[in-house]
Each structure stands twice: as structure tokens, then as C-alpha cells.
Amino acid sequence: MCELLGMECNVPTDIVFSFAGLAARGGRTGHHADGWGLALYEGKAARIFREPAAAADSPLARFVREHPLKTLLAVAHVRKRTRGPVCLVNTHPFARELWGRQFVFAHNGTVKNVRRLKLGRFHPIGTTDSEYAFCALLGAIAGDFKAYPRAPSELAAAVAEHGARIGVGGTFNFLLGDGTQLIARCSTRLHHIVRQAPFARATLADEDVTVDFAAVTTPKDRVAVVATLPLTKDERWIAATPGTTWVFRKGRLAATFGD
Amino acid sequence: MCELLGMECNVPTDIVFSFAGLAARGGRTGHHADGWGLALYEGKAARIFREPAAAADSPLARFVREHPLKTLLAVAHVRKRTRGPVCLVNTHPFARELWGRQFVFAHNGTVKNVRRLKLGRFHPIGTTDSEYAFCALLGAIAGDFKAYPRAPSELAAAVAEHGARIGVGGTFNFLLGDGTQLIARCSTRLHHIVRQAPFARATLADEDVTVDFAAVTTPKDRVAVVATLPLTKDERWIAATPGTTWVFRKGRLAATFGD
Numbered sequence: 098m099c100e101l102l103g104m105e106c107n108v109p110t111d112i113v114f115s116f117a118g119l120a121a122r123g124g125r126t127g128h129h130a131d132g133w134g135l136a137l138y139e140g141k142a143a144r145i146f147r148e149p150a151a152a153a154d155s156p157l158a159r160f161v162r163e164h165p166l167k168t169l170l171a172v173a174h175v176r177k178r179t180r181g182p183v184c185l186v187n188t189h190p191f192a193r194e195l196w197g198r199q200f201v202f203a204h205n206g207t208v209k210n211v212r213r214l215k216l217g218r219f220h221p222i223g224t225t226d227s228e229y230a231f232c233a234l235l236g237a238i239a240g241d242f243k244a245y246p247r248a249p250s251e252l253a254a255a256v257a258e259h260g261a262r263i264g265v266g267g268t269f270n271f272l273l274g275d276g277t278q279l280i281a282r283c284s285t286r287l288h289h290i291v292r293q294a295p296f297a298r299a300t301l302a303d304e305d306v307t308v309d310f311a312a313v314t315t316p317k318d319r320v321a322v323v324a325t326l327p328l329t330k331d332e333r334w335i336a337a338t339p340g341t342t343w344v345f346r347k348g349r350l351a352a353t354f355g356d
Numbered sequence: 357m358c359e360l361l362g363m364e365c366n367v368p369t370d371i372v373f374s375f376a377g378l379a380a381r382g383g384r385t386g387h388h389a390d391g392w393g394l395a396l397y398e399g400k401a402a403r404i405f406r407e408p409a410a411a412a413d414s415p416l417a418r419f420v421r422e423h424p425l426k427t428l429l430a431v432a433h434v435r436k437r438t439r440g441p442v443c444l445v446n447t448h449p450f451a452r453e454l455w456g457r458q459f460v461f462a463h464n465g466t467v468k469n470v471r472r473l474k475l476g477r478f479h480p481i482g483t484t485d486s487e488y489a490f491c492a493l494l495g496a497i498a499g500d501f502k503a504y505p506r507a508p509s510e511l512a513a514a515v516a517e518h519g520a521r522i523g524v525g526g527t528f529n530f531l532l533g534d535g536t537q538l539i540a541r542c543s544t545r546l547h548h549i550v551r552q553a554p555f556a557r558a559t560l561a562d563e564d565v566t567v568d569f570a571a572v573t574t575p576k577d578r579v580a581v582v583a584t585l586p587l588t589k590d591e592r593w594i595a596a597t598p599g600t601t602w603v604f605r606k607g608r609l610a611a612t613f614g615d
Contacts, residue, residue, distance in 0.1 A: 139444040142481045145404070160419050185398040193453055197479035218477050220456035222401045 099189070099205045101287070102173040103272040103323040105279040107348035109167035110320050112137070114301070114308050116173055117162060118328040121303040123152030123175035132176035132188040133158060134203070137168040141198040141276040147188045172274045174203035186223030190272075191231050193219050195238070196245045198276045202231040205325055206268025206284055214263060230269065234259050249278050250344060250352050256280050257342035257354035272323065279345040281323045283337035289323040290334045291349060299329040319348025358448070358464045360546070361432040362531040362582040364538035366607035368426035369579050371396070373560070373567050375432055376421060377587040380562040382411030382434035391435035391447040392417060393462070396427040400457040400535040406447045431533045433462035445482030449531075450490050452478050454497070455504045457535045461490040464584055465527025465543055473522060489528065493518050508537050509603060509611050515539050516601035516613035531582065538604040540582045542596030548582040549593045550608060558588040578607025 102119045104112050116135060123133045133155065134147030144166070152158040152175050174189035181187040190203040204227035211226040217236025221228040237259045238252065246252050256273060260282045263269060270287055273280040281287060292299075294317075296310035314320075323343065327334035337343065340356035361378045363371050375394060382392045392414065393406030403425070411417040411434050433448035440446040449462040463486035470485040476495025480487040496518045497511065505511050515532060519541045522528060529546055532539040540546060551558075553576075555569035573579075582602065586593035596602065599615035 140481075142445045144406070144444060147403070156423055157419070160416070164415055185403060186401045194478065194481060197481050199481060219453065222399075222453060222456050222458060 099174060099176045100325040101203050101205050101270060101272050101323070102328070103274070103279050103281055104168075104171040104320060105345035105348060106169050106318070106320045108315070108318050109169055110318070111165035111167050112171045112173070113162050113165045114306065115322055115324070115328050117306055118301040118303045119173055119175055119324070120152040120158050120162070121301075123158075131178040131183045133174065134188050134190045135161060135173045136171060136190045136192065136201040136274065137166050138170040138274060138276055139168065143192065143199055143201050143274070145190065145192060145201070147185070147190070149183045149185050149188050170274050170276065170279055172201045172203050172272045172279070179207055181223060181225035184223070187225045187228070189227060191228045193232070193235055195235060198245065200235055201274040202234075203272045204230065205270040205286075208263060208269055209265070209267035230263050234263055245275075249275075249346065253278060253280050253342065253344040253352055254354060257282065257356075260342060261340070261356040270325065277346065278351070279321070279323065280342060281345070282342045283339055285339055286325055287323060287337040288325070288327050288334040289321060289337070289343060289350070290332055291319060291321045293319045293348070299332050302328060302330040321345040321348050321350065358433055358435045359584040360462050360464050360529060360531050360582070361587070362533070362538050362540055363430040363579065364604035364607060365428050365577070365579045367574075367577050368428055369577070370424035370426050371430045371432070372421050372424045373565065374581055374583070374587050376565055377560040377562045378432055378434055378583070379411040379417050379421070380560075382417070384412035390437040390442045392433065393447050393449045394420060394432045395430060395449045395451065395460040395533065396425050397429040397533060397535055398427065402451065402458055402460050402533070404449065404451060404460070406444070406449070408442045408444050408447050429533050429535065429538055431460045431462050431531045431538070438466055440482060440484035443482070446484045446487070448486060450487045452491070452494055454494060457504065459494055460533040461493075462531045463489065464529040464545075467522060467528055468524070468526035489522050493522055493532075504534075508534075508605065512537060512539050512601070512603040512611055513613055516541065516615075519601060520599070520615040529584065536605065537610070538580070538582065540602045540604070542598055542600045542602070544598055545584055546582060546596040547584070547586050547593040548580060548596070548602060548609070549586075549591055550578060550580045552578045552607070556591075558591050561587060561589045580604040580607050580609065
């Protein structure tokens with residue numbers, strides 16, 4: 098299985114603290130040694146770093162941690178292979194352009210009978226069930242709307258609906274970023290936290306690292322973090338009920354949909 | 357204006373030597389300080405590194421040089437802004453998925469009346485004429501074929517034809533990689549060299565770096581390099597006649613099309 102990490106904020110924030118915790122699970126404290134990826138939005142597109150190798154030992158993952166980039170929206174993933182060989186084209190997150198913006202997707206779980214799903218204009222490059230499901234999901238969305246809807250929640254509602262359909266019988270926890278919002282679906286396991294004033298200290302569960310958020314934030318900052326499992330051991334993370342889709346905008350939980 | 361660099365080989369090769377020469381032009385010996393990008397194919401998709409900043413000073417560009425990745429097909433670019441502000445979404449190379457493979461595009465020049473071009477399923481994320489032209493080109497190709505053609509030259513011929521049409525009245529030098537071949541169009545300026553046995557020494561024109569290719573190759577290796585201007589000062593580069601489209605496969609010039 099894999100682990101997901103997403104961040105969505107109201108001010109540009111670096112993801113180094115959370116990514117350090119995730120990267121540790123990518124081969125050191127965890128067993129997700131088959132790849133890692135990190136997408137950092139800048140406007141309507143993302144810089145994507147990904148490698149079919151363990152994050153814990155990766156010079157590129159270390160570079161990303163040592164040269165933090167601030168972003169409003171990030172999607173990260175560490176992979177433990179279940180379907181498809183270990184190679185670049187099978188490494189999350191996956192990305193496609195629709196309506197002049199980049200959609201970025203990462204998945205945890207296994208989608209059942211994925212080849213039965215109808216594909217539209219998007220086709221998988223690799224051989225994972227994850228990328229296939231992403232192409233089916235985005236193709237369905239492309240059929241539902243002519244352009245990015247004025248109300249981003251309309252898009253999120255459609256993603257929740259298609260997510261429930263595609264995930265039937267399998268495990269379809271995923272993160273989908275569209276440059277405006279982070280859509281996070283819980284099929285079995287997903288947690289989130291919104292950090293805001295008054296900020297406190299937090300200590301990673303997987304690395305001996307503590308950060309005092311009060312020292313690096315302003316009182317208006319809000320940062321939502323979503324992860325498969327809580328990344329810190331001294332904060333209160335909220336567990337999603339299976340079948341829930343969360344939508345984060347401007348660092349807050351903006352909408353929740355049930356299957 | 358910008359500078360292009362492409363490499364296409366019959367054995368996995370690192371692009372560090374040529375990229376060092378290009379990166380030097382990205383802000384030190386050249387004035388292409390507004391961004392750089394490098395796409396390295398691994399199968400049908402590419403790792404893409406890009407930054408809206410000078411390559412010569414970039415820690416990421418240095419990282420890429422210090423951690424060479426071997427590839428059969430690479431597309432690189434350094435940017436001097438002519439249209440569109442300096443930001444990630446306006447930084448070459450641009451990429452889109454079609455038929456389950458990633459197409460990567462970099463452009464030198466300015467396309468005239470680009471907004472009059474018909475777009476198909478692909479839409480620009482940024483504001484450059486380059487990305488717009490790429491979307492129009494790829495949309496046209498998507499209309500010409502149902503799937504990637506059995507003979508890759510058929511695709512290249514269509515690219516040459518649409519390239520001539522889109523480039524009319526403007527400057528449309530470009531590189532297009534599709535995972536199988538490198539298509540390089542010369543509107544005004546483009547050079548190439550095929551390095552093969554017997555290999556010799558070469559010295560970069562922009563950096564005090566010499567490499568003895570005989571020491572790092574086998575007799576069967578073939579590497580085609582395409583660049584806006586010759587990157588070395590002691591090799592014989594071939595200049596393209598304006599209106600020429602070159603196609604490189606397995607390290608050799610496989611086809612040439614005229615406008």
C-alpha cells in the first residue's frame with residue numbers, strides 16, 4: 098500500500114516538515130520503498146518531482162527538502178508497489194491538463210476491475226490501476242462540464258460521485274489537486290488537520306523533528322494537511338469516515354461529501 | 357530568443373556535457389536568464405525539471421548536472437522571455453499526454469497570430485505563444501490519427517506539415533519528443549551532429565570543458581544532438597536549411613522533410 102500527503106493553504110507554505118515525515122516512511126520507518134513523488138502547484142500548473150526509488154535514500158528527495166519551495170497546494174505520495182512494475186511511468190502523482198489547468202492525482206489502494214472503466218480523452222501511460230482510474234475519473238469530469246465550473250464545489254461534487262462509482266468493491270483513497278482546491282477521498286483511511294492560530298508545536302511521528310508553527314506563521318495563516326495516517330504525534334488529527342470526500346480551499350475544509 | 361537542445365540515442369546516454377553548455381548560455385555566457393527546462397524520457401514519459409530562473413545560477417540545474425540520468429531522448433530549453441511573463445507555466449518544455457504517451461515540446465522564436473489557430477482537446481495553461489502553438493499542433497495531430505501510427509515517420513510527416521502551417525510568417529523552430537523519436541523543425545536556425553565511432557574529443561564553446569567520447573562510449577553507440585547553435589567548437593555541426601524538419605531515431609537522422 099501507499100501513503101498520501103496533501104497540503105492546501107491560504108498563504109504560500111513549504112511542505113518540508115510534513116514531507117520529511119512522509120519521506121521517512123518511504124523506505125526507513127515505513128516499507129514504501131518503490132517510489133515517491135511530490136507536486137507543488139505554482140498557479141495552474143505544478144512542479145512535479147518523482148522517482149521510482151525509495152524517498153528515504155533519494156538525493157532528489159533530499160534536494161527538495163533542502164531547497165523548500167512555498168506553495169498553496171501540494172500532493173505527495175510514497176509507493177509500495179501492488180500493481181504494475183517499479184518505473185517512472187508507474188510513479189505517483191500523475192498529471193493531466195484539462196481546461197488549461199493541470200490536475201494532479203495520487204492514489205492509495207487497489208481499484209477493482211479497473212479495465213472495465215470507460216476512458217475518454219485521457220489514456221494511461223503506465224500500467225497501474227491508479228493511473229487508469231485517474232484517466233477514467235478525469236475523462237468523466239471532462240464530459241460533465243464544458244469548462245472549469247464557476248463554483249469549484251460543483252467540480253468536487255462530481256469528483257465525489259465518480260470516485261464512489263470507480264471505487265466500488267476496491268480501495269480508492271485519493272488526492273486530486275486542480276490548482277484551486279484539494280479534493281481528498283477516503284475509501285478506508287484518511288486523516289486531516291487544519292493548523293491555524295493559535296499555532297502550537299508539533300513533533301513528527303517518524304522523525305525526531307519538532308517545529309514551532311507559531312514562530313513561522315502569521316495569525317492569518319491557515320494550512321490544511323491531509324495524510325493517510327497522522328504525521329505528528331502531538332496534534333489532534335481528524336479521521337475520515339469511509340465514503341467521505343473532503344474539499345479544501347484557502348486552508349480550510351470547504352465542503353464534505355458522502356458516497 | 358531562446359535556445360533549444362535535443363538528444364536522441366541508440367543507447368542510454370547522459371546529457372550532462374551538452375546541458376552544461378546550454379546552461380552556461382542560460383544567464384552566464386548567454387542572456388537566456390528567464391527560465392530553463394530539461395525533459396528526460398524514461399519509456400513513454402519524461403522526467404521534467406524546469407524553473408523560471410537562470411539555469412547558470414540554479415541549484416536544481418546544478419543538481420541535474422551532478423546527478424546525471426541516462427536517457428534515450430531528451431529535450432532542453434533556456435528561455436529569454438519575448439511573450440508572456442516569467443513564471444513556471446510559461447517555462448519550456450511543455451508536455452501533454454496523447455495516446456498513452458507523453459509529448460514534450462520546446463520552441464525558439466515567435467509564432468505570428470497564434471490565437472487564430474484552432475485548438476482541439478489541448479489548452480494552454482500559461483500565456484506564451486509557444487504553448488498555444490504546441491496545443492494547436494498536438495490537437496491537429498490527434499485529429500489526423502486514431503492512435504500512434506505504426507510507422508513513426510507518418511507522425512513526423514504530419515508534424516512537419518502542421519509545423520509549416522503554424523509557423524507561417526513567424527519563427528517556429530521547435531523540438532518535439534514523443535518517446536520514440538525526436539522531431540526537430542528549423543524555421544530560421546538549427547544545427548545537429550551525430551556522434552558515432554570513431555569517437556573523438558570535443559570542447560564546449562561556452563565552458564572550459566572537454567570530453568573524450570571514445571573513453572565513455574562503445575563502438576556501437578550513436579548519439580544525435582540538435583541545438584540552436586553548435587555547442588562545441590571543435591566538431592562539425594550541420595546547419596539546417598530553413599523549412600527543414602529533421603527526424604531522429606536510434607541516434608541517427610532517420611528522415612528529413614521540407615516545408
